[in-house]
Amino acid sequence: xxxxxxxxxxxxxxxxxxxxxxxxxxxxxxxxxxxxxxxxxxxxxxxxxxxxxxxxxxxxxxxxxxxxxxxxxxxxxxxxxxxxxxxxxxxxxxxxxxxxxxxxxxxxxxxxxxxxxxxxxxxxxxxxxxxxxxxxxxxxxxxxxxxxxxxxxxxxxxxxxxxxxxxxxxxxxxxxxxxxxxxxxxxxxxxxxxxxxxxxxxxxxxxxxxxxxxxxxxxxxxxxxxxxxxxxxxxxxxxxxxxxxxxxxxxxxxxxxxxxxxxxxxxxxxxxxxxxxxxxxxxxxxxxxxxxxxxxxxxxxxxxxxxxxxxxxxxxxxxxxxxxxxxxxxxxxxxxxxxxxxxxxxxxxxxxxxx
Ligand SMILES: *Cc1c(COP(=O)(O)O)cnc(C)c1O
Numbered sequence: 001x002x003x004x005x006x007x008x009x010x011x012x013x014x015x016x017x018x019x020x021x022x023x024x025x026x027x028x029x030x031x032x033x034x035x036x037x038x039x040x041x042x043x044x045x046x047x048x049x050x051x052x053x054x055x056x057x058x059x060x061x062x063x064x065x066x067x068x069x070x071x072x073x074x075x076x077x078x079x080x081x082x083x084x085x086x087x088x089x090x091x092x093x094x095x096x097x098x099x100x101x102x103x104x105x106x107x108x109x110x111x112x113x114x115x116x117x118x119x120x121x122x123x124x125x126x127x128x129x130x131x132x133x134x135x136x137x138x139x140x141x142x143x144x145x146x147x148x149x150x151x152x153x154x155x156x157x158x159x160x161x162x163x164x165x166x167x168x169x170x171x172x173x174x175x176x177x178x179x180x181x182x183x184x185x186x187x188x189x190x191x192x193x194x195x196x197x198x199x200x201x202x203x204x205x206x207x208x209x210x211x212x213x214x215x216x217x218x219x220x221x222x223x224x225x226x227x228x229x230x231x232x233x234x235x236x237x238x239x240x241x242x243x244x245x246x247x248x249x250x251x252x253x254x255x256x257x258x259x260x261x262x263x264x265x266x267x268x269x270x271x272x273x274x275x276x277x278x279x280x281x282x283x284x285x286x287x288x289x290x291x292x293x294x295x296x297x298x299x300x301x302x303x304x305x306x307x308x309x310x311x312x313x314x315x316x317x318x319x320x321x322x323x324x325x326x327x328x329x330x331x332x333x334x335x336x337x338x339x340x341x342x343x344x345x346x347x348x349x350x351x352x353x354x355x
C-alpha cells in the first residue's frame with residue numbers, strides 16, 4: 001500500500017512499533033512528565049514563546065478549529081475569514097453555527113492570495129482573522145506575512161490552521177505574529193487521526209480565552225489548559241496517540257526542524273519535476289510542501305480509482321466542483337523517491353497517451 005494522501009499518511013516504523021503496545025493508565029506522574037515534555041517540544045518546533053500555552057484535544061482537526069473559534073471569539077465580534085477552498089469554508093461555517101458575524105475573503109479556485117485581496121476589508125473593524133495557511137483542498141500556501149501585516153496594522157488576532165503545513169513549511173509563531181496555531185495528528189506528524197493541538201500566545205490567552213465564555217464543555221480550551229499545567233487532560237485522551245506524538249516529536253527534534261522541512265520540500269520538488277516531465281499540469285499559485293495539486297480535464301476521479309484499484313496507490317481525490325478537475329499528491333508521511341517512481345510508473349499506465 002502506498003498513500004500519497006493528506007491524512008492518514010504513511011506512518012514511520014518507529015511509530016508503528018509503538019502502536020502495538022499495551023496502553024498504560026494515564027493518571028500517573030510518568031504520563032504527566034511525558035505530556036509536559038511534549039508541550040515544550042511543540043513550542044520549540046513552532047517558534048512559540050516560553051509563556052505560550054498548548055492544549056491537547058482528543059478530536060480531529062475540525063474539533064480544534066471549533067474549540068479555537070469558540071474559545072477566542074463571541075457573537076459580539078466580527079471576523080475575517082480567508083476562504084480559498086473547503087477548509088476556509090469550514091471556518092466560515094463554524095462562525096455561522098456560533099452566530100459570529102464574518103466577512104469572507106473568497107478566492108476562486110486558481111487565484112493566488114495577494115495583499116490587494118484584503119484591501120476591500122481594510123476599512124472595517126475585525127476582532128480577528130481565521131486562515132488555513134495551507135488550504136489543503138487546493139494546496140495553496142498563503143503568504144503569512146501578508147496576513148500578519150494586515151492583522152498587526154488593524155490590531156486583529158491571527159488564528160492559523162497549520163494542520164497540513166506544520167512540519168512541511170516554515171512557520172514561526174513569534175516571528176510571524178501569530179496568536180494561535182492549530183495542528184492535527186494525521187498530517188505531517190504522521191500519527192493516527194484523533195488528536196489535535198492548539199498553541200496559544202500569552203496575548204490571546206490572557207485577553208481572549210480567559211475572558212470569553214466558550215459555551216463548550218468537552219472542547220473547552222480553558223479546562224484543557226488548566227489540566228495541562230500538570231501534564232494532564234480533563235477527560236480520557238487518546239493515550240496511545242499521545243505516546244506516539246511524544247516519540248514523533250523526539251524524532252523531529254533529533255533530526256532538526258529545518259532538516260525535516262527540507263526533506264519534505266525535496267520530495268515535493270522531486271514529484272513536481274517528474275510530473276512536469278510527464279506533461280501533468282500544476283497550478284501556478286504558491287504551493288505548500290505538503291501537497292501538490294494536479295489539474296485534469298474531468299477525469300481526475302477516474303485516475304484516482306484506477307491508481308487505487310490497479311496499482312494499490314492512493315492519491316488524494318477532490319470533492320465538490322473539483323472532483324473531476326483536481327487530484328492532490330501528498331508529500332507528508334514516510335515517503336521516499338522510490339515511492340514517487342512507483343507513482344510515475346503507474347501514472348504512465350493509467351493516463352491516456354498525452355503528447
Ligand atoms: C486535514 C485538515 C483539517 C482537519 O480535518 P479533520 O478531518 O477534522 O482532521 C483542517 N484544516 C486543514 C487545512 C486540513 O488540512
